[in-house]
Amino acid sequence: MLIRKGDKVQVITGSYKGTVGEVLKAFPKENKVIVEGVNVVKKHQKPTQQNPEGGIIEKEAKIHVSNVALYDEKAKTAGKVGIRIETDKDGNKVKVRYFKKSGNEIKDKK
Template sequence: MRIRKDDLVQVISGKDKGKRGKILKVIPRENKVVVQGINMVKRHQRPIPQLREGGIIEREAPVYASKVMLVCPNCDKPVRVGAKFLEDGTKVRICKKCGEVIDKA
């Protein structure tokens, strides 16, 4: 997967199309990601005396990684991601639109 935890992504299809959020969790085995504030679902939670109270809880559900695009921090647009090796041999992600390095140094 070319997107990682804490990346800013934009939803490109579905009920939340156009919304942006930060990736909270990546599930590579299922090719899904959990994005903050995206694909909210309601869960009926039974109360557990030691831990939490019951009720209807709203939380994020996983969404397929193909439905989100990484937002480039330089050009602030959803972009495709490429990879390239730097002179010192480290592999970094690059923006396909502006060619800038996405990974933080």
């Protein structure tokens, strides 16, 4: 799975098509992600110590990773992602994600 937490993605299918948001959480074993503002569902919650009032809350639900594409902010489009192996200044081999169409490198947020 080439999409990670903190990446900007664009929804490419479904009722939220065209929406751009940040990945809040990634589930690589399930091939699903939670995107900010996408697939919002209402959940009935009992009162707890953290939420003493309970009630109906809105939260984002998981969406399959095939329904989103990484968003290139420089080119203002969503695109496919590739991986190249480069060497860093210490001589170590490092995997680098990049957009196949524009060639722009994807910076990891660490």
